[in-house]
Amino acid sequence: MFRRTALAAAALLAAGALTLSACTADPSTTPTATGTPDPNAEITVGLVLEPTNLDIRHTSGAALEQVLIDNIYQGLVTRTQDNEIVDALATGHTVSDDGLTYTFTLASGVTFHNGEDLTVDDVVDSLTAVKDDDTIIGHADFAGVDSIAADGDDTVVITLTEPNQNFLFTLTGPAGLVFKSGDKTDLQTAANGTGPFTLVNWTQGDSIEFARNDEYWGDKAGVAGVVLQYIPDFTAGVNAALDGTLDVLTAVDPTLAPQLDEAGGFTLTNGKTTDKGTLAFNNKKAPLDDARVREALRLAIDHQALVDTVGAGTTLFGPIPELDPGYEDLSDVAPYDPAKAKELLADAGVEDLELTLTIPSFYGTTIPTVLVSDFNEIGVTLTVQSVEFATWLEDVYTNHDYDLSYVLHVEPRDFGNFANPDYYFGYDNPEVQSLYAEALATVDPDASADLLAEAARIVAEDDAADWLYNGQTITAVGDGISGFPQDSINSRLNLAGVAVSSE
Numbered sequence: 329m330f331r332r333t334a335l336a337a338a339a340l341l342a343a344g345a346l347t348l349s350a351c352t353a354d355p356s357t358t359p360t361a362t363g364t365p366d367p368n369a370e371i372t373v374g375l376v377l378e379p380t381n382l383d384i385r386h387t388s389g390a391a392l393e394q395v396l397i398d399n400i401y402q403g404l405v406t407r408t409q410d411n412e413i414v415d416a417l418a419t420g421h422t423v424s425d426d427g428l429t430y431t432f433t434l435a436s437g438v439t440f441h442n443g444e445d446l447t448v449d450d451v452v453d454s455l456t457a458v459k460d461d462d463t464i465i466g467h468a469d470f471a472g473v474d475s476i477a478a479d480g481d482d483t484v485v486i487t488l489t490e491p492n493q494n495f496l497f498t499l500t501g502p503a504g505l506v507f508k509s510g511d512k513t514d515l516q517t518a519a520n521g522t523g524p525f526t527l528v529n530w531t532q533g534d535s536i537e538f539a540r541n542d543e544y545w546g547d548k549a550g551v552a553g554v555v556l557q558y559i560p561d562f563t564a565g566v567n568a569a570l571d572g573t574l575d576v577l578t579a580v581d582p583t584l585a586p587q588l589d590e591a592g593g594f595t596l597t598n599g600k601t602t603d604k605g606t607l608a609f610n611n612k613k614a615p616l617d618d619a620r621v622r623e624a625l626r627l628a629i630d631h632q633a634l635v636d637t638v639g640a641g642t643t644l645f646g647p648i649p650e651l652d653p654g655y656e657d658l659s660d661v662a663p664y665d666p667a668k669a670k671e672l673l674a675d676a677g678v679e680d681l682e683l684t685l686t687i688p689s690f691y692g693t694t695i696p697t698v699l700v701s702d703f704n705e706i707g708v709t710l711t712v713q714s715v716e717f718a719t720w721l722e723d724v725y726t727n728h729d730y731d732l733s734y735v736l737h738v739e740p741r742d743f744g745n746f747a748n749p750d751y752y753f754g755y756d757n758p759e760v761q762s763l764y765a766e767a768l769a770t771v772d773p774d775a776s777a778d779l780l781a782e783a784a785r786i787v788a789e790d791d792a793a794d795w796l797y798n799g800q801t802i803t804a805v806g807d808g809i810s811g812f813p814q815d816s817i818n819s820r821l822n823l824a825g826v827a828v829s830s831e
Contacts, residue, residue, distance in 0.1 A: 363808065363829030370553040371809070371826065374565055376579055378558040382530060383515040384502050385464050390738055390819050393502060395556055398822040399538060400441075401521035403504030404432045404451065404484070405496060409815035411602070411651045411740055413496055417446070417506055417522065418484075427491030427771035434482045438545040440508050441519070441526045448478040453509040455486065466503020469495075491769045493653075493776045497741060524549040524824040534558060538823075550811060550827035569594070575806030575828075578817055582639030585802055594804040598640060600815040602649045602740040603799030605641070605695070608724075608733040611792060612754035615678050616731065622791035624672040625732075626662040628706045634698050635797045644798035646788040651816065652741050653773065654780025661788045669706045682709045683731040686724050689714045695734060695796065725752050736799060738819060743780060746787045755792040759783075 377391040384392045384401065398406055404418040415421060418432040438446035459470040472495070474487045488495060498504065506522065513520040519527040524546065525538035536556040540549040559565045562581040569577045570591055580588065580596070588594045607629075615621045631643045642650075646658035673681065683703075685696055696712040703710045710732070715723070724730045733752075737745075747764035749756035760783045767779035787793075805812050811825035 365550060365810075365827040366830040367550070367552065369551050369828035369830075370555070371551055371575065371823075371828065372555040372557050372573075373821075373823070374557045374559040374568065374574055374577065376558070376560050376562075376565075378533070378560075381516045382519060382527070382536075384505065385507070385515060388465050388502075393819055394817075394821050395536065396519070396521075397502070397505070397820060398523060399525045399554075399824065400519050400523045400527055401505045401507075402523050403499055403501075403506055404434075405499050405504065407497070407500040407820070409813055409817075409820075410600070411816065413500060417451070421496075423496070423771075425771070427493075427769075428488045430486040430488075430496070431479075432484045432486075434484065435545060436482065438522050439543055440511075440522055441541060442508070442511075442513075443543070444508055446506065446522055447509075448481055448484060450509050451484050451506050452476050452478050454506045455484075455504070458503045464503075466498060466501060469498040469503055491771050493768050493770060493773065494741060525554065528553075547824070549824045551823075554823055569804060569806075576804065576809055576812055578801055578803040580802040580804050582802060585639075585804070588804045593807050595807075597803050597805065597814050599801040599803060599813075599817055600651055601799050601801060601818055602651050602738065602816070603818065604644060604647070604649055604737045605638075605796040605799060606735055606737050607699070607794040607796055608730075608735070608753055609791070609793055610728065610730055610732070610754055611756070612728070613731065615676065615681065618676050618678075619791055620672045620676040621678055621681075623662070624669040624676075624706065625703065625708070626791050626794045627665045627669040627672070628702050628708070629662075629699070629794060629796070630664045630702060631662075631796065632664075634695070637694060637698055638797055640800045640802050641797040642800070644795040646784045646795060647743055647746055647793070648780065648784045649798045652743070653777040654743065654767070654784055656781045656784065658785060658788045661785070662791070662794070666702075666705050673706065673708075680707065680709070682711065684711045684713050685732045685734060686713045686715060686720060686730045687734045688717045688720045690717065691734060691736075699734075728752050728754060734796075738799075740816075740819070743784060746792055747783070753793060755787070755790070757786065757790060757792075760786050 379389060379391040381387055384396050402416045404416060405413050406416040407413050417435055417438060419435045421432045423430055434448060455476045458464045458466050459473050461467060472488050472490055472492050474489045476486050479485050508520055511520055517530060524541050524544045526541050528537040528539045530536045535558060538554040540552050565577050566584045566587055568574045569588060585596055589596055609616045609622050611617060635641050635643055645662050648654045687696060700710045724733045744764060745751045746755055747761045763779050763783035767776045770776040770779060801818055808829040810827050813822055
């Protein structure tokens with residue numbers, strides 16, 4: 329007999345509430361099992377962030393993408409843990425030399441969970457709906473789509489009006505998912521996809537249950553069933569693992585990780601993410617409209633000490649994380665130098681500076697406490713205003729009424745925020761905007777990444793914000809569990825390859 333397992337997986341949007349210290353996770357370790365896989369095993373996956381409904385077409389959020397994409401729904405392409413784009417419902421794809429025409433060959437023998445065959449028309453209709461319906465997630469990303477058409481029974485051709493380096497990546501998300509044409513499934517509470525698992529039940533406020541799709545067109549899932557159990561309290565998750573209820577726990581609080589390590593029966597891993605702990609500066613509000621003041625604030629922060637306090641992450645001195653195109657080590661831009669910070673403030677004519685940090689309350693006090701201390705060393709008084717997330721959305725994100733703010737930006741490839749002067753950062757640099765547009769229009773991915781890196785360095789040197797750290801997820805994988813994803817699991821948790829050893 330095997331105990332039912334629970335995997336607590338969460339977007340670090342919530343995990344930012346941790347009060348953290350060092351942990352014993354080994355970032356190079358991926359658990360493997362040596363026994364015989366048990367195809368009848370079931371696992372229970374504990375998650376923190378529960379979706380408000382299951383309609384991934386009309387509801388945004390990492391909680392939906394994390395559990396539904398790859399497991400229940402699929403698109404023509406998907407992405408791996410390190411954000412590489414690979415084929416899914418397509419067996420292959422090509423992009424024309426001018427970057428305008430994308431041609432996909434569909435896999436054969438694909439069926440939906442209700443037993444109906446996947447047709448080329450299903451793909452065309454699904455993608456056309458995104459293009460034409462502004463209520464569907466990803467509609468804006470299809471603004472440059474000129475046409476979507478079938479070429480025979482197994483080929484789909486998408487034509488753009490202009491090259492877009494991010495378009496293929498867009499197809500790995502909700503915008504690229506394929507649904508059955510004319511399907512009457514209530515997507516709020518049910519699902520009809522093509523993935524390796526079927527949706528059995530959703531008990532709102534408690535759990536979502538998957539079963540292996542034995543009619544799946546590709547390699548069958550390694551376990552017979554998965555229960556996604558929502559455990560919003562980190563201590564409760566660790567306690568559940570320690571009492572044998574859970575076999576795998578993700579989004580482990582680093583302060584609690586030693587308990588799992590010492591108890592035995594688990595391998596702790598650190599997983600990479602695209603999470604960027606971002607200290608936003610209101611670039612349009614004095615005195616933060618002065619680059620000297622922004623630079624002074626960045627130089628005042630001991631980033632490595634902050635990461636050590638957080639316990640799971642790496643330093644990040646620019647807007648692009650390691651898993652995204654255009655990443656460059658920008659630590660030379662803002663080295664810890666409080667003495668220079670004081671000189672910059674004096675040069676800017678700023679004395680006895682008082683600023684307010686507006687932060688969603690679920691992030692806790694660890695990061696604000698570090699910032700208050702660091703800023704105090706250069707004579708800046710920081711007042712922390714902890715607010716409900718709805719208030720943060722209204723005041724900071726929508727009305728731009730703030731001095732400093734902290735949010736963990738989890739989205740991959742979101743550098744475009746710094747090329748948008750209307751975004752809540754208020755950063756407006758025409759050169760960055762031009763470089764970003766050129767990067768999107770550049771067909772060669774390496775050349776595009778070089779342009780992004782150039783733009784990112786400008787943003788960093790302008791001190792448009794401060795990037796406190798690049799987040800990591802700690803996962804405790806129980807003995808006998810293999811194939812559990814390690815990286816990017818806060819945004820995509822593909823469970824098809826998970827197996828449970830019978831000995």
